Amino acid sequence: MPRKALQVCPTPGCPTLTTTGRCETCQARATRTRASATSKGYDARWARTSSAYLRAHPYCECDECEALPPLLRSRATEVNHRDGLGPRGPRGHDWTNLQAMTKAHHSRETAKHQPGGWNDRDQ
Ligand SMILES: [Zn+2]
Ligand SMILES: [Zn+2]
Structure with missing residues (x-):
């Protein structure tokens, strides 16, 4: 029995199952995108x-x-x-x-x- 229910990552088009909301890949990508946008002055x-x-x-x-x-x-x-x-x-x-x-x-x-x-x- 899984301790937490698996859910599909909420990122559109991402099929990864995760227990933590956004899957690790999408989480990392979001963080990176935000950081690089800010460093470019956005x-x-x-x-x-x-x-x-x-x-x-x-x-x-x-x-x-x-x-x-x-x-x-x-x-x-x-x-x-x-x-x-x-x-x-x-x-x-x-x-x-x-x-x-x-x-x-x-x-x-x-x-x-x-x-x-x-x-x-x-x-
Ligand atoms: Zn994902
Ligand atoms: Zn136009």
């Missing part, structure tokens, strides 16, 4: 900068959306750095370097500028 200060920017620029500002009439633009949820250097860059909190984007358009933009960027993101 910290509390960036959270304030990006949410203030999104309040002032609620719609996607990618090239494709800028070409659309304002009513057809998608609502932005993320902020891109035009220089690609992130919050730690010299203009990381400079609004003229920021660009509001939807999650999908931001991913597309990131992939365009950093070949292989997808794989690097989670490490």
